[in-house]
Amino acid sequence: MLTIYELRELVKLLEQTDIESLEVTDEESRLLIKRRANEMATADKTAYVQKKEPVKKAATVVALPQPEKAPVQQPKPQPAAVAEKPAPAPGAEQTESLHKITSPMVGTFYAAPAEDAPPYVSVGDRVEPSSIVCIVEAMKLFNEIEAEVKGEIVQVLVENGQLVEHGQPLFLVKLT
Secondary structure, eight states: OHHHHHHHHHHHHHSSSEEEEEEEEEHHHHHHHHEOOOOTTTHHHHHHHHOOOSSSSOOOOEEEOOOOOOOOOOOOOOHHHHHOOOOOTTTOGGGGGGGEEEESSEEEEESSSTTOOOSOOTOOOOOOOOEEEEEEEEEEEEEEOOOOOOOEEEEEOOOTTTTEEEEEEEEEEEEE
């Protein structure tokens, strides 16, 4: 039988996931925790424990995914320089001729290896294909992103700590 502490921990874990119901069975008891269909932010959960005859079986956990909900469309924040494309002045560079370093995954963009450290690159810095330009944190893993091209950083398109999408441009690089 689970202790009250273990039950609380299971409910907390359930609140942090998309799992609709959780069933734990052992030799002496069965625990079933279900979410209500229209769950509010105040974690309304039902939980009950049912005694049953001993069964010669190892503990089993069954997790069912919650039915998919319609995705909420949120506008993606875009820097003004990318969102608006005014007619370029004569002799001005167009962003189409620049290389875009994009995020290979969904995560959090970090310009520096630590809060008190200088950024990996700034506007005007020269980069090589193996130069690290930033970190994208995904699921507690810090992934170093390399430039993959030789050139000069022309523009940083995202802010430190900003959430980024897969394929979202992070930097504009003038190739050399």
